[in-house]
Amino acid sequence: MSLTTPLGSGPALRTCHLPPDGLYEGPRELRRLAPGQPDRPYTLFDLVPLGPVIGAEIGGVDLTRPLTPAVHAELDRALLEWKVLFFRGCHPSSAEQRAFARNWGELETNPLLAAGDDPEVARFDRSSTPGFENVWHTDVTFRERPALGAVLHLREVPPHGGDTMWADMAAAYDNLPRQVRARLEGALAVHDFVPGFARFTPAERLVPFQDRFPPVEHPVVRTHPVTGRRTLFVNTSFTTRIVGWDQEDSDRMLRLLFQQAHVPEYQVRFTWRAGDVAFWDNRATQHYAVNDYAPHRRVAERVAVAGDRPH
Template sequence: MTIATPTPASENPAPTLREARVPEGGMFEGRRVLRRVPEDWTERPYEHITVVPQGRVIGAEIRDVDLTGPLAPAVFEELNRAFLEWKVLFFRGADLTPEQQAAFAKQWGPLETNPLLARGSSDEVARFDKGSSAVPTFENVWHVDVTFRERPAMGAVLQLREVPPVGGDTMWADMAAAYDNLPDEVKARIDGATAVHDFIPGFRRFYGDEKLIPLQDEFPPVEHPVVRTHPETGRKLLFVNTSFTTHIVGMDREESDRLLAYLVRQAHTPEFQVRFSWRQGDIAFWDNRATQHYAVDDYFPHRRLAERVAIAGDRPF
């Protein structure tokens, strides 16, 4: 009989896990930082309006307020506070005329015009009329409105006048939450950096040179901080977007493209988002400084008719 000799433990190494490469920036799992307001923000109860949260960090429906006329000072104060805290406010069934919609927005500041958009009942009202024969424009892309301006819009008020039977939602993302959750090494790379914004990439998909060339002098490329500071809340906000940001200043093209691709993907994170399903006459009022938005084009061949007014903003810092 042969007796087996035990193999020393040192000759039987413990099993090891094989190497597996994850592309840089390609995976993030675990709990995210979800702060709706600045850490030093004092939250107070609302006494004149009803605020119904629609998301963890962004989006609230506002009830018990009449938008058809001037807001009383106490109501305006609470609406503005909700606007800063929730970044996008929803008003069901407001059914405002274009004149009332513009008057509501003007309570936050003068309105801007945009020669690149279809005109509604006045120069201040932009119309987005999408039907079976319309050219698909300004949809299916995360973006911030008019960052190609030296002073991008502070906010916008959008009303749906005709809604498709299904689809046509709009999504918003909180770019303060997007910044909060960046790795420290990425924050170190972009804090203090600037990027160039230009209207041509966002519009040449839809318009020919004959439309764009006359506007080049009116809208030259501008530089904005990659991380802007909200002028009212003080929060840091990621401020680059797919439609208008062309490159980061001081980086070679490959490095800039790679970093921008990573940064703009942050808006895609569901925890930073709210999604709104429209009904006819609904209004959304969003903070263009603090958010990105995405109009979902999933309703063809049905019609979707919206009108928007935009409130002039200040220079990002």
């Protein structure tokens, strides 16, 4: 990018150069809803927004009890509109956490993660081992059908730190330069579990899963199956290259796209208390677990809802 003063407009401003493919200051389009979608109130619970496009705290819903069809429908709309919902002080059991998640579909497990008391619940016990989720990522995009969403329960929190952040990847797509969006139209990218796990898992443990989880291709920009929003769908953990592109061009474009989750205007940051629950739309977001609480303990349990094949 070069910055100059137009000819004939007064003293010339010196020419300067900025590295290409960066993030620059200026206005950003922050659109929470799909075009034409009305902004309707919620009538069956309290909803407090935590940002302009992503993240809302829900009050008046007991996750330890079955949801009525009406409450489920309104929560589903809130999830689609706010992308991640927070419930304070719920303290659900593993069975109650699974039952809540099943309102959105069948559950899936990830054999690469440690299980809790129930095999359908993944446990992240960061006491003797450090956290490795401190990179922007979307869960299990190395599957043919990545998860629809996930329900995370913090059972034990450190005295400080340990926040989680989420980014709205529809907002990230909306604000890409027009020429970048045009170039990505129809592009596919390869997703592989190996780079996301090899940094902290012994190779001999990963080798048996290579045939079960071969590399898959997904659209670089997916269309949300319910809202129709165009959503940037590549991430640092699992996306390795853009199909059919020269490796250098692919690497350069992916670096640019990975940066988009780092824009604060697209983010929400949540400070946990023991018993809190977060439920996010994995089709529309990336998340980042802040690893700043060592040597204290942080214990989280996650249930994932099976998803569809991105298109």
